Amino acid sequence: MRLYELASLIRSKNAGPFTLTIDVMFADPAGYARVRDNGLLSPQNMARLYGVPQERITVHNYDPAQAIKVSMPRPAASGSREDHDVYGGQFHGPLVLLAVP
Template sequence: MTRLRDIAKLIRTKNAGPFQLTLDIMFPDARSYAHVVDSGVINPAAMAAFFKVDASKVRLFNYAPGNAIKVTVPRLVTSGDPADTDLFGGQQFGPLVDLEVPPLDP
């Protein structure tokens, strides 16, 4: 298997307001974008498990013109809360880079 980091050009998380977190996965071209979308590895259930939220709260957007996938989930802790360890939400993507994706055909 290939890892998401091997195919994507950019993987990042950031706040989408104090109560939401957004994940951006951008690809270098339409072929790699379509491959990951068609593989189905990025889906609401998988993202819910990854971010430890209810699947009904996951919003997933495939944006072909930008070769990008956007996922929005509720933050487990409100940004700025004393228990928040990532004020800007920029560190939440880390383990997702190892998500296994079927290899791209040469």
């Protein structure tokens, strides 16, 4: 099963010009618990996927909303010459097809 099959929403966006946030939300409590508890979105896995030092990544599980929020530094400041996504809206792409154990 892929992450997109369990999640009702997977999105990314800026959290300021230097930080990116990724939200994964679930309609089903079982799907949320499965992803939350298996470490798929752990700092270790996110560091590997995005090439960001693990200690710079935070993961927040918010049980009442069945949501997981991942925050990390952007690879380039929003709007800078090196930036390829000024709004941060495409950074969730690598997560969509992740296999969920």
